[in-house]
Amino acid sequence: MSFHSRLFMGTGGAPSLYGLAEALIASGTELTTVAMRRHDSASAGSLFGLVSDLGVRVLPNTAGCFTAREAVLTAELARDALETDWIKLEVIADDQTLLPDALELLDAAEQLVSRGFVVFAYTNDDPALAVRLERLGVAAVMPLGAPIGTGLGILNPHNIALIVERSGVPVVLDAGIGTASDAALAMELGCDAVLLATAVTRAQDPPRMANAFRHAVIAGRLAAEAGRIPRRGRARASSAMDGRPDL
Amino acid sequence: MSFHSRLFMGTGGAPSLYGLAEALIASGTELTTVAMRRHDSASAGSLFGLVSDLGVRVLPNTAGCFTAREAVLTAELARDALETDWIKLEVIADDQTLLPDALELLDAAEQLVSRGFVVFAYTNDDPALAVRLERLGVAAVMPLGAPIGTGLGILNPHNIALIVERSGVPVVLDAGIGTASDAALAMELGCDAVLLATAVTRAQDPPRMANAFRHAVIAGRLAAEAGRIPRRGRARASSAMDGRPDL
Amino acid sequence: MSFHSRLFMGTGGAPSLYGLAEALIASGTELTTVAMRRHDSASAGSLFGLVSDLGVRVLPNTAGCFTAREAVLTAELARDALETDWIKLEVIADDQTLLPDALELLDAAEQLVSRGFVVFAYTNDDPALAVRLERLGVAAVMPLGAPIGTGLGILNPHNIALIVERSGVPVVLDAGIGTASDAALAMELGCDAVLLATAVTRAQDPPRMANAFRHAVIAGRLAAEAGRIPRRGRARASSAMDGRPDL
Amino acid sequence: MSFHSRLFMGTGGAPSLYGLAEALIASGTELTTVAMRRHDSASAGSLFGLVSDLGVRVLPNTAGCFTAREAVLTAELARDALETDWIKLEVIADDQTLLPDALELLDAAEQLVSRGFVVFAYTNDDPALAVRLERLGVAAVMPLGAPIGTGLGILNPHNIALIVERSGVPVVLDAGIGTASDAALAMELGCDAVLLATAVTRAQDPPRMANAFRHAVIAGRLAAEAGRIPRRGRARASSAMDGRPDL
Numbered sequence: 001m002s003f004h005s006r007l008f009m010g011t012g013g014a015p016s017l018y019g020l021a022e023a024l025i026a027s028g029t030e031l032t033t034v035a036m037r038r039h040d041s042a043s044a045g046s047l048f049g050l051v052s053d054l055g056v057r058v059l060p061n062t063a064g065c066f067t068a069r070e071a072v073l074t075a076e077l078a079r080d081a082l083e084t085d086w087i088k089l090e091v092i093a094d095d096q097t098l099l100p101d102a103l104e105l106l107d108a109a110e111q112l113v114s115r116g117f118v119v120f121a122y123t124n125d126d127p128a129l130a131v132r133l134e135r136l137g138v139a140a141v142m143p144l145g146a147p148i149g150t151g152l153g154i155l156n157p158h159n160i161a162l163i164v165e166r167s168g169v170p171v172v173l174d175a176g177i178g179t180a181s182d183a184a185l186a187m188e189l190g191c192d193a194v195l196l197a198t199a200v201t202r203a204q205d206p207p208r209m210a211n212a213f214r215h216a217v218i219a220g221r222l223a224a225e226a227g228r229i230p231r232r233g234r235a236r237a238s239s240a241m242d243g244r245p246d247l
Numbered sequence: 248m249s250f251h252s253r254l255f256m257g258t259g260g261a262p263s264l265y266g267l268a269e270a271l272i273a274s275g276t277e278l279t280t281v282a283m284r285r286h287d288s289a290s291a292g293s294l295f296g297l298v299s300d301l302g303v304r305v306l307p308n309t310a311g312c313f314t315a316r317e318a319v320l321t322a323e324l325a326r327d328a329l330e331t332d333w334i335k336l337e338v339i340a341d342d343q344t345l346l347p348d349a350l351e352l353l354d355a356a357e358q359l360v361s362r363g364f365v366v367f368a369y370t371n372d373d374p375a376l377a378v379r380l381e382r383l384g385v386a387a388v389m390p391l392g393a394p395i396g397t398g399l400g401i402l403n404p405h406n407i408a409l410i411v412e413r414s415g416v417p418v419v420l421d422a423g424i425g426t427a428s429d430a431a432l433a434m435e436l437g438c439d440a441v442l443l444a445t446a447v448t449r450a451q452d453p454p455r456m457a458n459a460f461r462h463a464v465i466a467g468r469l470a471a472e473a474g475r476i477p478r479r480g481r482a483r484a485s486s487a488m489d490g491r492p493d494l
Numbered sequence: 495m496s497f498h499s500r501l502f503m504g505t506g507g508a509p510s511l512y513g514l515a516e517a518l519i520a521s522g523t524e525l526t527t528v529a530m531r532r533h534d535s536a537s538a539g540s541l542f543g544l545v546s547d548l549g550v551r552v553l554p555n556t557a558g559c560f561t562a563r564e565a566v567l568t569a570e571l572a573r574d575a576l577e578t579d580w581i582k583l584e585v586i587a588d589d590q591t592l593l594p595d596a597l598e599l600l601d602a603a604e605q606l607v608s609r610g611f612v613v614f615a616y617t618n619d620d621p622a623l624a625v626r627l628e629r630l631g632v633a634a635v636m637p638l639g640a641p642i643g644t645g646l647g648i649l650n651p652h653n654i655a656l657i658v659e660r661s662g663v664p665v666v667l668d669a670g671i672g673t674a675s676d677a678a679l680a681m682e683l684g685c686d687a688v689l690l691a692t693a694v695t696r697a698q699d700p701p702r703m704a705n706a707f708r709h710a711v712i713a714g715r716l717a718a719e720a721g722r723i724p725r726r727g728r729a730r731a732s733s734a735m736d737g738r739p740d741l
Numbered sequence: 742m743s744f745h746s747r748l749f750m751g752t753g754g755a756p757s758l759y760g761l762a763e764a765l766i767a768s769g770t771e772l773t774t775v776a777m778r779r780h781d782s783a784s785a786g787s788l789f790g791l792v793s794d795l796g797v798r799v800l801p802n803t804a805g806c807f808t809a810r811e812a813v814l815t816a817e818l819a820r821d822a823l824e825t826d827w828i829k830l831e832v833i834a835d836d837q838t839l840l841p842d843a844l845e846l847l848d849a850a851e852q853l854v855s856r857g858f859v860v861f862a863y864t865n866d867d868p869a870l871a872v873r874l875e876r877l878g879v880a881a882v883m884p885l886g887a888p889i890g891t892g893l894g895i896l897n898p899h900n901i902a903l904i905v906e907r908s909g910v911p912v913v914l915d916a917g918i919g920t921a922s923d924a925a926l927a928m929e930l931g932c933d934a935v936l937l938a939t940a941v942t943r944a945q946d947p948p949r950m951a952n953a954f955r956h957a958v959i960a961g962r963l964a965a966e967a968g969r970i971p972r973r974g975r976a977r978a979s980s981a982m983d984g985r986p987d988l
Contacts, residue, residue: 012484063484093622097656098482101622102596124620125650128587128595146652149483151476156650158640162591178478180470181431184463188426198483204474212469215462216431222459223427227451229398231425235345236396236445237259237310340869344903348869349843373865375834375842393899403897405887409838506978557978592976643977645970672972673929674964678922678957692977698968706963709956710925716953717921721945723892725919729839730890730939731753731804 003030006187007217008059008172009210010197011035011047013149019207021050023200027210032056033088033195035063036078048082059120061088066101068108075112087112088120088142098148100124106132113137122174125159127166134169141167142195145186146176149198153182157189164190180216187220188228250277253434254464255306255419256457257444258282258294260396266454268297270447274457279303280335280442282310283325295329306367308335313348315355322359334359335367335389345395347371353379360384369421372406374413381416388414389442392433393423396445400429404436411437427463434467435475497524500681501711502553502666503704504691505529505541507643513701515544517694521704526550527582527689529557530572542576553614555582560595562602569606581606582614582636592642594618600626607631616668619653621660628663635661636689639680640670643692647676651683658684674710681714682722744771747928748958749800749913750951751938752776752788754890760948762791764941768951773797774829774936776804777819789823800861802829807842809849816853828853829861829883839889841865847873854878863915866900868907875910882908883936886927887917890939894923898930905931921957928961929969 009029014020024032032051051058060078065071068091075087091108093101100123112119119138123129130141143163146152153176154160164171173186174195183194194217203209256276261267271279279298298305307325312318315338322334338355340348347370359366366385370376377388390410393399400423401407411418420433421442430441441464450456503523508514518526526545545552554572559565562585569581585602587595594617606613613632617623624635637657640646647670648654658665667680668689677688688711697703750770755761765773773792792799801819806812809832816828832849834842841864853860860879864870871882884904887893894917895901905912914927915936924935935958944950 093625095484096481097621098484099620099622101626102620103600103626106597124622126593126596126618126620127591128593128618131587132595132597147482150479150481152478152652155652158646158649179435179475180463180466181428181435184428184431184466188428199476202476205472208469209473209475212466212473215466215469216427219427219431219459219462219466222455222462225452226456226459228426228456229446229449231399232397234397235343235394237342237345340872344868346867346869348873349867350847350873353844371867371869373840373843373867374838375840375865378834379842379844399899402899405893405896589978590976592978641976644973644975646972673925673969674957674960675922675925675929678925678960682920682922693970696970699966702963703967703969706960706967709960709963710921713921713925713953713956713960716949716956719946720950720953722920722950723940723943725893726891728891729837729888731836731839 003193005030005214005217006193006221007183007213008032008193008195009200009213010061010195011051011201012063013198013201014206015201017046017050020047020201021054023206023210024051024054024056026207026214027200028214030056031059033059033061033197036060036074036081058082058084059086059088060084061122062090062108065091066093066104067091068104068111071104071108072111072115075117076115079117085116086118086120088122089138090122100144102126102129105129106136109133109136109138120172125156125163127159127162130163130171131166134167138169140170140172140192142172142174144175145173145182148175150176151178151199152176153178154185154189157185160186160189160191177213180212183213183216184220184223187217188224190224193217250440252277252461252464253440253468254430254460255279255440255442256447256460257308257442258298258448259310260445260448261453262448264293264297267294267448268301270453270457271298271301271303273454273461274447275461277303278306280306280308280444283307283321283328305329305331306333306335307331308369309337309355312338313340313351314338315351315358318351318355319358319362322364323362326364332363333365333367335369336385337369347391349373349376352376353383356380356383356385367419372403372410374406374409377410377418378413381414385416387417387419387439389419389421391422392420392429395422397423398425398446399423400425401432401436404432407433407436407438424460427459430460430463431467431470434464435471437471440464497687499524499708499711500687500715501677501707502526502687502689503694503707504555504689505545505695506557507692507695508700509695511540511544514541514695515548517700517704518545518548518550520701520708521694522708524550525553527553527555527691530554530568530575552576552578553580553582554578555616556584556602559585560587560598561585562598562605565598565602566605566609569611570609573611579610580612580614582616583632584616594638596620596623599623600630603627603630603632614666619650619657621653621656624657624665625660628661632663634664634666634686636666636668638669639667639676642669644670645672645693646670647672648679648683651679654680654683654685671707674706677707677710678714678717681711682718684718687711744934746771746955746958747934747962748924748954749773749934749936750941750954751802751936752792752942753804754939754942755947756942758787758791761788761942762795764947764951765792765795765797767948767955768941769955771797772800774800774802774938777801777815777822799823799825800827800829801825802863803831803849806832807834807845808832809845809852812845812849813852813856816858817856820858826857827859827861829863830879831863841885843867843870846870847877850874850877850879861913866897866904868900868903871904871912872907875908879910881911881913881933883913883915885916886914886923889916891917892919892940893917894919895926895930898926901927901930901932918954921953924954924957925961925964928958929965931965934958
C-alpha cells in the first residue's frame with residue numbers, strides 16, 4: 001500500500017456529485033471511502049463511476065453496521081461488487097454517538113482478516129484496543145480524533161501519540177477533524193495519514209477546504225520529519241544579545 | 248504592502264549563512280527580519296548580501312531595545328543603512344521574558360510614525376493595546392502567540408481572535424510558534440501572516456521545517472476562507488443512515 | 495451504597511502505614527481501595543487493621559491482573575479474605591500503559607456479576623464501553639482521566655461528560671488525577687465521586703494534599719449542582735453601566 | 742492586609758440585596774468590591790449597610806472608568822464617602838471588551854499611590870505590565886483570567902504563573918472565573934486570592950455556588966502548598982507489581 005497523498009477523503013455528506021468531484025480533485029486524494037449501505041444502485045453507480053473517472057482508489061466501508069455479522073456481510077458485498085479486498089471496518093455502538101463498539105469491532109476484524117480482507121479498522125483512541133487490532137492482523141488502525149461529524153479536532157492527543165508510538169502498522173487519524181490545523185496536528189503526532197469527509201463536504205467552500213487539507217497534511221508530515229524545537233517554559237532570544245552598538 | 252507569501256521568516260538563530268539561505272528559499276518567504284543591533288558590519292554585510300541575492304525584502308527590527316529612545320535610534324540607524332522606512336518595532340521589558348513593554352512600545356510607535364516610518368509593531372496579545380497601536384498609525388500589529396523562542400504555540404487564541412476582529416490593519420502572528428499546526432491555527436484565527444524564526448532555524452532540519460511552514464500558512468489561510476464546519480457537541484453521520492440493504 | 499464523602503482514596507504508593515493513616519484521615523474518605531495481589535499476609539494484615547481502625551470501608555481491587563481469569567480468581571480470594579462482595583475490577587492490557595483491556599474487562603465483569611459480586615469497573619474513557627459495562631450489571635463505572643500515575647488530569651473531558659450523560663449507574667473518575675482542580679473538574683462534569691491514590695500518597699505533603707482533595711470534591715459537586723454561568727465569547731459588565739455620576 | 746478567606750466576592754450582578762446577602766455569607770468572604778459609579782445614594786446606602794452588617798470589609802472599585810482622570814476622581818469620592826484608602830483600580834479601554842487600558846491604568850496607579858491610596862490594580866495578564874504596576878507601588882496586582890463576565894476561566898495559565906513567579910506583591914486572580922475548578926486552578930498557579938462576582942451572582946443557585954468557591958479556593962491553596970506529583974508522560978503503578986500470588 002503506497003500513496004503519494006497522505007490525505008484520504010470520504011464521500012459522505014456531499015450535497016452533489018459535481019461538488020464532490022471538485023472537492024476530490026482539490027484534495028489531491030488517491031483513496032476515497034464509500035459507504036456500502038447508503039446507496040441505492042443508481043446513485044451508487046454514478047458515484048463509483050465518478051471516483052473511477054478521477055483515478056481515485058475506492059475503499060468501501062461498513063458505515064452503519066452495529067454488529068460484526070452485519071459488517072462482515074457488508075464487506076463481502078463490497079468485495080463482490082467492487083472487486084477489492086480492501087475494507088474500512090466500522091462497527092458502531094449506537095446511532096447517537098456513532099462511536100465504535102470495541103467488542104464487535106474485534107470480532108469483525110478477526111473474521112475479516114481470516115477471510116482474506118485487507119482491513120482498515122476504524123477505532124476509538126484506546127491504545128490497548130489498537131494493539132489488539134494490530135495483533136489480529138489489520139492493515140491499519142484508524143483512531144478517531146473526536147466523534148464523527150463533530151469537527152472537535154483531536155480531543156486526546158496523548159492517546160493518539162501513544163497509539164503511534166506502539167503501532168507496527170500505519171495509523172490513520174479518522175473522524176473529528178474540523179479544520180486544517182487539526183489535520184496538521186494529527187500528522188505531527190506521527191499519524192501516517194488523515195481521513196476526513198464532512199470537514200470538506202459540509203464546509204462553505206468544499207474545494208477550497210479540500211485544498212486547505214491537502215496543504216495541512218503535507219505541512220504536518222514535513223514538520224514531524226523536520227524535528228521541531230522543544231517547548232520551553234521561558235523565553236529565549238533568537239540570537240545572543242551581545243554586539244549591540246552604544247546608543 | 249502586498250506579498251504572495253504570508254510567511255515571514257526571521258534570520259535569528261541560524262547557525263550558518265548557508266543553512267539560513269536554504270531555509271529562506273524553502274520557506275518561500277518574501278520578507279525577512281534582521282536585527283540591527285546584533286551584527287557587526289562584517290557579518291551583517293554577508294547577511295544583507297545573502298538576503299538581497301535571494302530577492303527577499305528586509306524588515307529591520309529593533310530587537311534588544313529596552314526603551315523607546317533606543318528603539319527610535321535603532322530605527323533611524325536602520326533607515327540610513329538599509330534605505331528603508333520599514334521597521335519592525337520591538338521594545339522589550341527585560342531580557343528574561345523578552346515580553347514587549349506596553350508603555351515604551353506606545354511611545355516608540357508614536358515617535359516612529361511621526362518620523363515617517365512604516366511601523367510593524369511587535370506586541371503582546373492584549374486587544375486593547377492593539378487598538379491603541381492602530382490609532383497611533385502603525386502599519387501592522389504583530390501579537391505574540393507565546394514568549395519568544397518558547398515554541399509554546401498560541402497560548403491565548405481567544406485574544407488573537409479578538410485582535411483580528413477589531414483590527415483595521417493587518418495582524419501578523421509573531422513569536423511563540425513551534426510547529427506547523429501552530430501556524431495553521433494562527434491563520435485560521437484570521438491573522439494575515441505569520442512571522443517566525445527559531446522554529447525554523449533551530450529545528451533539526453531547517454529547510455524541511457521551512458517548507459512545512461510554507462504549506463501550513465497556505466493551509467490555514469485557505470481553511471479560514473473556506474468556512475469550516477461548526478463544532479458540534481454530538482456526533483452526526485456523514486450521510487443519512489437510511490437506504491441500507493437488509494442483511 | 496451511600497457515602498457522605500465523594501472522595502475515595504486508594505492505599506497504593508504510600509511510603510509508610512503511618513503516613514497513609516494521616517492522609518486517609520485528612521481526606522475524609524469512607525472508602526479505600528486495597529490491591530489484593532500486592533501484599534504478603536503480614537503487611538496486608540497491618541494495612542487492613544489500620545483501615546478497619548479508621549472506620550473506612552475496604553474496596554479490594556484486582557490491580558495487576560491481565561486476564562479475566564486472574565481477575566475473577568483475585569476477586570474470589572478477596573471475598574473469602576475480607577468478607578465483602580465488593581470488588582474494584584481492574585484488568586490491564588500491559589504493564590507499560592496500565593490501560594484497561596476492554597475485552598478481558600467485559601469478560602471479567604460478566605463473570606463477577608453472575609457470581610454475585612458488586613462490581614466497580616475501572617475502564618478507559620470510552621462511552622460505548624461504559625454502556626456495555628452497565629448492561630452487564632456493574633454497580634459503577636470508573637473511567638480514567640489519564641493513565642494511572644501520570645497526574646495528567648482529565649485528558650478528554652468530552653468523553654467523561656458523555657459517559658455521565660448516558661449512565662444509569664454512578665460514575666467515578668478514577669486514575670490520572672494530579673491536583674485539586676482536576677478533581678473539581680471531574681465533579682463539575684457530573685461524576686458522582688473521584689478515586690485517587692498517588693496524587694495524595696506521592697505528594698510532598700500527603701495529608702495536606704488529601705485535605706485539598708476533600709475540599710475540591712465538595713467544591714466541584716456544589717458547583718455542578720449550583721448551575722454555572724454560561725461561557726460567553728464576549729465580555730459583560732457585572733452591572734449595567736448607567737447611573738454614573740458626572741465627573 | 743490579612744484575611745482568613747482567600748475568596749473576595751464582588752457585589753455586581755446580584756438581582757436582589759437579599760440574594761446577595763445569602764451569597765456573601767455562603768462565600769465566607771471578608772472583602773467585597775462595590776462599584777462607586779453604579780449606585781444612586783439610596784440603593785448604595787442599603788448595599789453598604791448590608792455589607793457592614795455582615796462584617797465584610799468594602800473595597801470600592803472604579804468600574805466603568807475609561808481614563809486615569811475619571812478613576813482618580815472616583816477613588817477620591819470613594820475615600821470621602823467610605824473612609825477607606827483602599828481602592829480597586831479599574832480603567833477599561835472600551836465597553837465592549839471591558840479590558841484594562843495599560844496606559845491609563847499605569848497613569849492612574851501612579852497618581853493614586855502618590856495620593857496615599859492602597860491600590861489593588863485590576864490588569865490584563867501581561868507579566869511585564871504587572872512588574873510596572875508593582876514598581877509604581879500598588880498593594881496587589883489583579884490579573885484577569887478572561888474578560889469580565891465571560892466565565893471562560895483562565896485563558897492563559899502560563900502568563901498567570903509568570904506573574905506570580907515575578908511578583909513581590911500579592912496576586913489576585915480577577916475576572917473570567919466561571920466555576921469552582923477555575924478558582925482552584927488560580928490558587929494552584931500560585932495566586933494569593935481569587936476575586937469574582939457574576940460567577941456567583943448569576944449562577945442558578947448563588948449561595949450554593951458561593952459555597953463551591955469557598956471550598957475551591959481552600960482546595961487550590963492547599964494543593965499549591967502540598968506539592969503536587971509531577972506530570973508524567975507514561976503510566977506508573979501505584980505500588981510495585983511484585984508479591985503477587987500464583988493463581
